[in-house]
Amino acid sequence: MSNSSLHPDDATESLGGNVCRCTGYAGIKRAAVDSISVFENGKSGERNHLENLITLNFIPHYFRAIKKQLEEISEGNKSIEKKSSVVISGGTDLYVQRWENLVRGKGNLISQDKKLSGISKTGKQINIGSATTIEEIKSSKLLQKYFPQWNYYLSLFGSLPIRNRATVGGNIVNASPIGDMVNILLALNSTVHLKDGKKKRSILLKSFYKGYKSLDKRKNEIVEKISFQIPSKHSFFNFEKISKRTYLDIASVNSSIYIELKSGKVTTIHISAGGVAPIPLYLSSTCNYLKNKTIDTETIKNAAEISSNEILPISDARGSADYKRLLLRQLLYAHFIKLFPQLVDPEKLL
Template identity: 45%
Template structure:
């Protein structure tokens, strides 16, 4: 039985937990404001808000693509569809859309309204860039983006101004006072607290069950197949380690069920890898990053998984757990062939462990895809370097999209170790790199193109990290 609140209504249902929330709200609850566009996480027409009760009694919301959100994931949570914003008056987000003519056929509009409401719920500054980032997963096929951008800008200006007066600590309460959210939102925390909902014991996961985390791969790959499976939801497992980011004993510990957006927003990550906040904007879109998890990316085992490529360069260890026993595997030893991994039935990636960088460490990530945002990479690469700013003391280079598995380029590392940071050495390293990879022709590019691209990504790392020593024109030219 799944218990949740949908808009202002408490719902209990025995419907299969593997169906999507999109299907549930449209077919079972007749809430047809949520639209079905692509059903693959790419258009944002199905965007809903998901609210989760936090320890301090507040409810934190995030925008999610309901077409890839399994129903079981909303057990004990609050779901807001466009109907839940209450149509008896035009709320500020709807007003901004209306004022700027940002809706023509209206198909994408509910998703846009919820993404912008998500922006008001989560942005610290109400900055225009945050508003645009919140819309990075919403496609509109007829209005044109200029008027949608204007609506986002109007909201940013209005709410920055309001925030300048006095802002309440609890954002939900504040947005109710500002009429962004209806009055009933005040009762949600208490109602979720009283909901009969208990976490699942991690020992109940075994080889006969399917673990589902964000669902952003599983619901694309085999939505019908999931209905026949015994599903276990990672977010409901009772392991704290699985869900937190912390630093301890010279290591960074990232729970397997941490979402990509949590990683992007984490203060601990900002402290050690500040560039990741922007880099991770290149991973899918806000509605996807809010659900997609770090371990899901690793087990998806795509040769161009962005999180995997980043983690590979950081000398990552995986902690795999089955019931109460744990074992460790280095991430570069985890992949055995295309989509083949060193993980047994019933094993969970509980956490990902990374050595903390020191003051001599630098990190960079590069990704090339047909579209800058919301696209899978043609090739990607990450590098971590220890340096005295003259010579390379240690270097780890990972590359994706050039082999059946995400790769470490050990030969490049061996060559550059101890060498001066110079154009000549980098060109030589580029030659070694291209001689060690054998990409194939596919829809993302020819083998020749990918070889060239991978070499350019290596150059880009050094141009970005050592701008006074390496000039792009000199290495590439």
């Protein structure tokens, strides 16, 4: 409702991810679309959305007090910050995993910390504050400028309500092998910047994961920001995600690629693979093999063969180990078919 113009598609998009268990989606969608005209007619010149929504009986009057209540919680939180070791950012992983411990407990709520939020460019480097939300990253004009498909890639992450809460820092520290943001950042050869008070250090993201949910992060360290080099003019990037549903689902397997070419040869390459190992994986051997190679069908087949030796998928609800092996091979092929259709022959790959 805070968009400058209201469109039925925005209403549908905003409802995404809210699962209805009692009625039907058609009625809810109709109500959302109808409410646009009521809202448009009732708008005050000052566009005070909260007051408009209360006046039009969309929300109860006690919503007026919520902003102040949240500010008071944040203020109270500052005094307990030092004592509490649980860092809570968007809470989209934590409140699912450990809600009973956290809901009345104390935590270090960092999502309101402006110093940890935002996207900037310094020299040839892009910096993303750890508390920046996935939706902010998705709609960043700076990132869209360097990665034309950026908005689409991140539309595959959760739903709008989740993207509005979920942060990049949470995605990295949660260390899920199928995290989407971490998968993209691995292929951008990102650096994680950690801090504990005034002590700071940086580590390559690909060296951050030691084992399943085990990180090179000390107890009191928090992730301050993530950085990576702006892509070269001769670079190509792609992200692929396979899940049981195209949208609103976590990946079975995902993969990203960043590649730079000079005179037809690969000069720089980074490939990530999710869902095929206990950690978000950087495919080192596959990248080493592809360096200085010319891209053709045979080379890509060999690269896929090498990748199958550096993964260790397990069978679970998202598919058998063999199926995930097959998926990763297909995703690697998909990267090259999409990025270099003139250099690889899809018929011969299969």
